[in-house]
Amino acid sequence: MEGISDISHLPPAPDRWLAQLYADTRDVMFKDWAVISKVFPRPIDVMQQLLKRVFEQTIQSYLETLLGRAERQSNLAFLRVLSSSHIETRKLIEDLQRFDAETVTPAVTVLESARRSGNVPQGLLDMPSSAQTSSAQFSRSRAKKAISRRGRDAEQSAIDDDDDLDDEAAARDRLGEAKSGVSSAVAIAALIGRSEGDNAGVGLLHGFLNRCCDDLFESYVAGSNYMRAEQAHLKEAFRQTLAPFARSRAERHNSSRGNALLGIFTSVTGGANTATSGNGAGSAGNASAAGGQPAEFEGTVTATTARMLLQVHAEAIARGVELENDGLVAECVSSLTSILLSTLGDEYMFPALEDVLESLQDLRQEPDLRTFGVIRVANIAVRLVQMHFQRAIVPFVGASSYVYRDMVAEKNQFMSRVEMSLNLISNKLVGACTQWILGILGKQRKGDFRPADDDYTAFEMGTQPCRQCADYLHRIERACRQSMGAENQERVLTDVGNTLYRMLMEHLRKFVVSVAGGLVLVKDVSKYREAIGSFGIPALNEKFSILQDISNIFVVQPAALKSLLDEGPLARLDRATVQGFVQMREDGRTSGLARQFL
Template sequence: MAIAALIGRGENENAASGLLHEFLNRCCDDLFESYVAGDNYINVERGHFRDAVRQALQPFVRAREERQTSARGNAFLGIFTSVPLGTANADKQQTESHGTVTVGTASFLLQIHAETVARAIELESAGAVSDAVAELFGVLISLIGDSYVFPALDDVAESLQDLRQEPDLRTFGVIRVSNVVTRLLQVHFERIVLPYVGTNSHLYRDLVGEKNHLMSRVETSLNFITNKLVSACVQWIASILNRQRRTDFKPAEDDAASFHMGTQSCNQCTDFLTHVTDACRDNMDRENRERVLGDIGSALYRMLIEHFKKFIISVSGGLVLLRDVARYRETIDRFQIPSLSDRFIVLQEISNIFVVSSNSLKSLLEDGTLAHVDRQTFQAFVQRREDYRLSPDVKRHVATL
């Protein structure tokens, strides 16, 4: 009769069903009590979570170790393996590079954490759920920052140390992906953690503080990397300009290629700047894009002002210079920063100094855009005219300016 009752048979099926349920619950308690009592469960779960994250990050760790043991010249090439420049293929290629931060890896870490939280909610007592979820989120913050994001960003910053090398513009993609990861973490916190810790508890305040501290550290690192990248771009442009040939602005009269195609240094600079512009558009919001391109464009303007003063420029060379400056201006116009475009209009007007007759220099200074240029700068360019040292008339005109 007792057995029949336990298996739900006989005249008292409802009572038997209750007995079976009670019996099974008691057995379950007896079997798992030692694993879930006190802090036993959360300690095991925390350890399992750490191990799962470390396992997920093994490809990343191995890639870093391989770079660190490789020759110095190639030490950081692996960072950018398959990292996309633009956004079009970004979400399709997140299983790609093991060498740096990717959305795919970060999403997988968040998935592991979500599964861990789900188990904690199921197995912990109702009164311990909030503390368990908070503790597990604290572990996530620590691991995703110190074991993944910051080591990756440190490597990227280190890759920009050698200013003799052309900067790898895929760094812009790393900046974008890192920002995406922080946004994913914020969404994860709101959907997975917040419902179980509330908004009025000390747990909530502590977790928000930890999360915001991590995001602030990421922002600081990205600002540092962005500034390093701007410096690397400016330095690379300077190195291109330093290779400008002395004869570029004194071409032979029959050198048609110079008049139509401009100088090699200009073409290399503007091609590089075009790539920078595209990388910024693909990976940055408008505010940050304008800051980066504004800094690079302003530096270019200052460099060109000083650069052109180094050359003696003939009339035919002045035509080549006009062609170069027109290309610089077209490239800068793509930045879509009006104040910067205005400065390159001035630079284009300065180029006219080398193609007008000496009699027209005074009107060029007084009647056009160059009226806002100081006399010393204007005279410095006039003195780079090829005829300045050859013609007393030119010197007299300059002296009256």
């Protein structure tokens, strides 16, 4: 019983004493048949009574004790012991049925046939020598009939007296094997004229043995006894699995709103690196665990929790398939799957994703890039559900049944709601990130592009807002690479890049740029271009190449400006846009330079 009540442990092996009891039962039945078949004129009746006594007294008594002890420990322990005991009992029944089909039934058939012909009245193993000739005649007759059925009339007519003597000796040998209870089904079939396809695998005790097994477990699975126990366990196991998430979420909602939003990412599970709470520069480092794998946080969706829920459900499905009648398996699987989807959605993923979406509402705070990891894990959870559905559920539900259709509809509705939530989070996160970048650009000072001639830091490193934006863009890119597939990466990064391009086109027309400031601006645009280049999207590279050409407007001499605007890539831009940049040159207004390009 050690560990049997722990849902994180795999189900234990069947009780070793039960397995030993069944091994002893096999040995006793196999050995007793040799004696019974020698002593009693109707050995099949004696064998049936012996089996009934063993099942009703010895086996049933031990099973009741075993299951009672398990039930006192926990509901899960009871269900696991019930299932493993049923599996072990079915193995015993199948072994006994095989012995019956291969040994008991063929031997009894020989005896009954001989009795009907009046050749063997004393019993199967008590045939006197005076009956040997009659037995040989019986055997030869059965052999001839078998040959005739196979269309071998010519061969039958060729049997001579010597062959008859050989037939008699062979028949006695085969009958002796039947008497000992160890002959093969093939030998007996040849003796009694029974082909292997004529229900060769079903013996006289087949149905009786099935009833013995059913009677052992009837009180535990009859009606809805088993399903009530399984459903109660499943709900409790799910509640236990989601307890850390529920506790973390309750603590957040009981605290102040700001702390509640930050608390989503404060607790790490699954052995990942410890993450720090709060936002800021540390968020990038917390986006991944050792080995480049994103960390998991118990305050939101985790692959570990999703896998545990599916593991618990798969074990329940296996028990249902084992214990329920064949006609009720589909309804059993459907009922247990409805509990899974309801719990996974309404009590776990939907509330968690709603919390993440709420955490992105306050645009005054830097968006936590670990939100990309939540999107990744939620996608993993959806894929796991789909795999689980195909492998652990569909095989036990008829593909054309109404149960299957209802289950597919319920599963698709769950997946559709998750996908819709993830799309909302993704769009909101992109908007929050670009809004944060806009806030950084808003810290650009008017004198940043009119530096002193000895301000070498600005010439070499660019302005501080630019450096902060470039760093944030690199962090966005890394978070996307770690958390999204190629298609979603391109979509998110393209949205960020296009928004940044539009913002910079507006941003750079707000500042007067001196000759020295032009060099600083060129440096800034180079950093933006480098950061966007790491996205690996050609369309964005082309746009920021144009932005680099625009920055050259502020560093060329007035005489070369016309050539730059009329012959290069800038010639494709709207003339009003170009004029707006020219006007921001420090000498643009005093020399009337901008009017030259109207």
